[in-house]
Amino acid sequence: MEFALLLGIPLCGALLLGLTGGRREAPDVNVALSLGTFIAACALTVRVLQEGNLVVGREQFFIDPFNVFLVVLTAFVGLTTAVFSRPYMRIELAHGRIGPRRLQLYHGMYQLFMATMLVALTTNNLGLMWVAMEAATLSTVLLVTLYRTPASLEAGWKYFILCGVGIAQALFGTILLYFAAERVLGAEGVSALLWTHLVAVKTQLEPRVLSLAFVFLLVGYGTKVGLAPLHNWLPDAHAEGPTPISAVLSGLLLNVAMYAVVRCKVLVEGSLHSSLPSNMLMGFGLLSVVLAALFLWRQKDIKRLFAYSSIEHMGIVSFAFGMGGAVANFAALLHMTVHSLTKSAIFFAVGHAAQKAGSQRIEDIRGLITLNPTIGWGLMLGTLAILGLPPFGVFASEFLILTTAMRQQPWATPILLLALGVAFAAIFGRVQSMVFGETTARRLPHQPALLPVFAHLLLVLSLGLYIPPYLADWYRAAARLIGGG
Amino acid sequence: MAGPSLDLQLLNTCAAILLLLSFAMLSQRRIVSLVNLLALQGALLCIATLLLAWRTGQTHLYLSAALTLALKVILLPWLLHRLIRRLEVYWDSESLVNTAGTMLGGVVTVVFAFGLAQPIAALANTAMRNAIGIAVAVILLAFITMITRRKAMSQVVGFLSMENGLFFGAMSATYGMPMIVELGVALDVLVAVLVLGVFFFQIREQFDSLDLHHLETLREDQ
Numbered sequence: 001m002e003f004a005l006l007l008g009i010p011l012c013g014a015l016l017l018g019l020t021g022g023r024r025e026a027p028d029v030n031v032a033l034s035l036g037t038f039i040a041a042c043a044l045t046v047r048v049l050q051e052g053n054l055v056v057g058r059e060q061f062f063i064d065p066f067n068v069f070l071v072v073l074t075a076f077v078g079l080t081t082a083v084f085s086r087p088y089m090r091i092e093l094a095h096g097r098i099g100p101r102r103l104q105l106y107h108g109m110y111q112l113f114m115a116t117m118l119v120a121l122t123t124n125n126l127g128l129m130w131v132a133m134e135a136a137t138l139s140t141v142l143l144v145t146l147y148r149t150p151a152s153l154e155a156g157w158k159y160f161i162l163c164g165v166g167i168a169q170a171l172f173g174t175i176l177l178y179f180a181a182e183r184v185l186g187a188e189g190v191s192a193l194l195w196t197h198l199v200a201v202k203t204q205l206e207p208r209v210l211s212l213a214f215v216f217l218l219v220g221y222g223t224k225v226g227l228a229p230l231h232n233w234l235p236d237a238h239a240e241g242p243t244p245i246s247a248v249l250s251g252l253l254l255n256v257a258m259y260a261v262v263r264c265k266v267l268v269e270g271s272l273h274s275s276l277p278s279n280m281l282m283g284f285g286l287l288s289v290v291l292a293a294l295f296l297w298r299q300k301d302i303k304r305l306f307a308y309s310s311i312e313h314m315g316i317v318s319f320a321f322g323m324g325g326a327v328a329n330f331a332a333l334l335h336m337t338v339h340s341l342t343k344s345a346i347f348f349a350v351g352h353a354a355q356k357a358g359s360q361r362i363e364d365i366r367g368l369i370t371l372n373p374t375i376g377w378g379l380m381l382g383t384l385a386i387l388g389l390p391p392f393g394v395f396a397s398e399f400l401i402l403t404t405a406m407r408q409q410p411w412a413t414p415i416l417l418l419a420l421g422v423a424f425a426a427i428f429g430r431v432q433s434m435v436f437g438e439t440t441a442r443r444l445p446h447q448p449a450l451l452p453v454f455a456h457l458l459l460v461l462s463l464g465l466y467i468p469p470y471l472a473d474w475y476r477a478a479a480r481l482i483g484g485g
Numbered sequence: 486m487a488g489p490s491l492d493l494q495l496l497n498t499c500a501a502i503l504l505l506l507s508f509a510m511l512s513q514r515r516i517v518s519l520v521n522l523l524a525l526q527g528a529l530l531c532i533a534t535l536l537l538a539w540r541t542g543q544t545h546l547y548l549s550a551a552l553t554l555a556l557k558v559i560l561l562p563w564l565l566h567r568l569i570r571r572l573e574v575y576w577d578s579e580s581l582v583n584t585a586g587t588m589l590g591g592v593v594t595v596v597f598a599f600g601l602a603q604p605i606a607a608l609a610n611t612a613m614r615n616a617i618g619i620a621v622a623v624i625l626l627a628f629i630t631m632i633t634r635r636k637a638m639s640q641v642v643g644f645l646s647m648e649n650g651l652f653f654g655a656m657s658a659t660y661g662m663p664m665i666v667e668l669g670v671a672l673d674v675l676v677a678v679l680v681l682g683v684f685f686f687q688i689r690e691q692f693d694s695l696d697l698h699h700l701e702t703l704r705e706d707q
Contacts, residue, residue: 060665127666134673138680145687153688157697160684161640164677165631168647171670172624175655175662179605182659193663208604 002047003056003063005040006071007122009033010115018108022100026107027086033111034075034082037118041075044068049470055124059194062124065477070121070259073337077251077344078114080452084348085110085244087446091355092242094445102146106242112139113248117256127193129260130167130174133224136253137163144241155236162233163224170220170260176213177267180205195263202270214268214277217261218284224257226311227318228288238307239360243351246303250310251344255336258314262321266482269324281322286412288315293419296426301360302350305430306343309386312423313339319416320401321482323408329479331400334467338393338460339386345456346382349375352448353434365434376435378453383431385460387424393463492540493613499533500616503653504595507626510646511591511633514578519642520565526649527557534656537613541660549661553652556671561645561678568682569638572689579636587633591626598622609658616657623650635697637688641681648674 013033017026045068048054054063063071089106092098098106116139120132137160145156174193181192184204191197198205219230226234238246265277292312299305313335320332352375357365369376385392398420405413467475506526513519531553538546569575581587599618606614624647631643648670655662662670 125663125665127662128669131666131669131673134670135676138673138676141680142683145684148687148691150691153684153691156684157637157688160677160681161631161644164644165628165647168624168644168651171651172654175651175658176605178655178662179609179658183608183610193666206608209608212601212604 002040002044003054003061003122006037006044006075007115007118009036009040010111010118013037014108014112014115017111018104020104021107022104026103027082027089030107030110031079031082031086034079034114037114038072038075038079041072045072055196059191059196060125060128061122062196063122064481065474066262066481067121067259069333069337069471069474069478070255071118073255073340074114074117074121074252077248077340077456080455081244081247081251081344081348082110084247084351084449084452085242087444087449088244088351088355089242090446091444091448095355097147105142106146109139109143110244110248113143117252120256121259124194124196126174126177126195126198126263129263130171133170133221133257133260134164134167136256137167137224140237140241140245140249140253143245144237146242146245147240149240151236152240155233155240159233159237162230166220166223166230168220169216169223173213173216173218173220173264176209176216177264180209180213180271195267198267199270202267205267205271207272207274210268210271211274211276214264214272214280217264217268218277218280221257221260221264222284222318225254225261225314225318226288227284227314228291228311231288231291231311234311235304235307238310239301239303243303243347243354246307247344247347247351250307250347251340254310254314255340258317258321258336261318262482265321269483278322278324281318282409282412283322285315285317285319285322286415288312288318289416289419290315293422293426296423299426299430300362302354302362302365302430302434303347303360305362305427306346306350306386309423309427310339310343312419313343313386316398316401316416319412320404323401323404324483325404325408326476326479327400328404328408329482330475331397331404333475333478334393334463335397335401338397338463341456341460342382342385342392342394345453345460346379346386348450348453348456349378349382352444352450353379355444355448362430362434367437368435370438372448374450374453375448378450378457379431380435381457382453383427385457387427388420391461391464392457393460396464396467492536496533496536496540496613497615499529499536500613500619500653500657503529503533503649504619504622504626507623507630507646507650508588508591510630510642511587511626512581512584514581516577516579516636516638516642517566517569517575519639520562520569523565523642523645523649524558524562526646527553527561530649530653530656531558533653534661537656537660543660545664546656546661548664549656549667552667552671556675557645557649560675564678564682565638565642568685572685574638577636577638579634579639581633587629591629594625594629595622598625605658613657617654620650620654620657623647623653626650637685637697640697641678645674645678 116136185192223230388398534550598621602618627647
């Protein structure tokens with residue numbers, strides 16, 4: 001029941017808002033629908049806590065400790081982003097950057113995007129997961145091009161083609177996986193792509209085929225995670241689309257793609273008994289961290305700056321999953337959570353800051369703190385949090401990852417530390433000049449919604465200080481599930 | 486000693502023509518002809534699926550053949566032709582640099598594809614295991630087509646051709662994916678083409694052309 005609501009609300013919402021999303025009250029409806037989804041996700045969590053893992057819908061969907069917290073996180077950030085986008089899109093409408101028809105498209109696609117991500121997270125069928133991931137790309141392409149500027153069209157085209165080609169590789173990987181599984185599980189019945197069945201027989205899967213499959217799956221889903229050198233679409237898509245979309249792309253879609261990679265890694269590692277998947281994840285992760293840290297220095301656009309920061313953090317997560325083992329997996333899951341909360345909070349603050357300054361260029365945004373202290377402090381605190389300063393949650397997860405790296409992969413620790421330092425200097429310097437200094441900002445026609453920013457930061461702060469026992473248990477159970485190391 | 490049966494020979498012929506069509510796409514300049522080649526590739530896929538269905542007696546392959554016929558032979562080419570008419574790019578062709586070099590690269594790619602498919606083909610117990618190499622080759626050739634083209638429309642045709650290769654690969658290695666996945670993939674492809682249709686009009690409205698060199702301004706050092 002909760003499960004049907006979880007997927008049903010956003011799907012029906014997409015239909016409803018796709019037809020009526022241009023009306024004045026549509027942003028409120030969008031918030032209400034997202035709230036409904038979030039409540040359904042919470043109810044589902046309570047049920048999983050009481051009854052353990054769930055398998056529903058003829059085994060096509062399942063919930064285990066690994067995906068349940070991502071479902072709640074996705075529904076939560078979906079809700080707060082809807083709250084943020086309510087005044088944000090109204091201001092865009094008032095500034096004449098979009099018309100009612102585009103608002104209709106925006107709202108319909110927003111709900112559809114939420115639905116596809118929730119399907120990708122909860123499906124048990126690796127084929128359906130692919131379908132949902134591709135649908136997530138398709139539903140956001142037209143959102144990236146919402147402003148119809150030349151730059152946004154280019155970003156949308158890049159996003160479509162690069163992710164399309166990438167995800168085609170993942171389909172080939174899925175076919176290979178099916179091919180290997182079919183030899184063990186039999187062609188009759190559709191169980192050969194069901195994760196719960198695959199994981200039971202993972203040691204019997206043909207290693208040669210699976211290692212080939214993993215290369216394709218990692219390149220495919222890795223493109224969507226934004227792992228270097230496949231990251232080219234990410235900064236453009238984040239910078240040119242409307243800011244609520246940047247927030248959900250960075251905070252949610254990257255996580256969902258990472259989830260897909262890790263699911264595949266578990267299967268492949270079980271069959272291979274070698275360190276190939278781990279090494280590949282660590283290699284791609286480290287490369288992403290280093291490249292992103294270097295590119296951060298060249299950014300002049302505030303949204304591009306934080307898009308590169310997302311690449312860096314997904315690199316850290318990927319590196320941690322690559323190391324494997326209970327602690328690293330725990331830290332990676334925690335990092336996914338806090339990064340997603342912090343980064344979306346930053347995008348909320350950046351969105352209103354850019355609206356106030358009338359530009360996304362860093363040098364045009366000055367003195368936020370004098371005109372609107374809440375936006376200024378929100379951005380500053382968010383930046384400090386994402387840079388890994390204690391006592392925020394990002395510090396806790398990065399600390400765990402670095403200490404594990406010192407023990408398991410000592411050679412990588414200096415590289416990671418250096419990259420984190422370089423990124424710190426690049427981001428902090430730019431944000432500091434935006435927050436302090438003479439002001440250039442103007443008044444906005446609607447009161448900006450800053451509650452989500454501080455709600456997220458508060459959560460990240462409390463995760464840094466104290467992780468509730470049930471959450472820690474979850475992370476531990478999920479880390480065990482992922483295994484490795 | 487008897488040679489392979491007639492239907493198997495026919496299947497292998499289909500696979501060979503499929504590969505030939507990929508090369509034809511690589512060298513075709515006119516956009517309308519590219520779409521026609523894509524439709525032809527779809528038709529061949531449909532025939533191959535039907536032959537395979539008849540040979541193995543698996544009912545879901547008949548369904549999958551029907552899906553291919555509806556989507557790849559009729560609907561997608563029709564949509565693309567309609568787009569070409571509405572966008573008035575009927576006579577568009579593009580100047581390909583160094584066709585001979587591209588073709589040579591294609592030949593090398595095919596050799597590489599067969600090497601890549603070797604371990605899979607060795608394990609497959611389907612009738613068409615030799616075709617797996619061809620499927621990988623079609624995917625890679627479509628990839629080259631996408632890289633060497635500058636027009637948005639030709640890149641999309643390359644993208645769809647890649648999907649054809651994937652479909653053919655799934656068919657020759659495992660007699661197709663489960664029905665629910667095939668339906669989902671087909672839906673995604675259809676939606677992708679519809680989204681692109683909207684997208685093309687946006688690009689044209691903005692730049693008066695579908696040439697992708699307009700879309701190369703977002704660089705790191707701007």
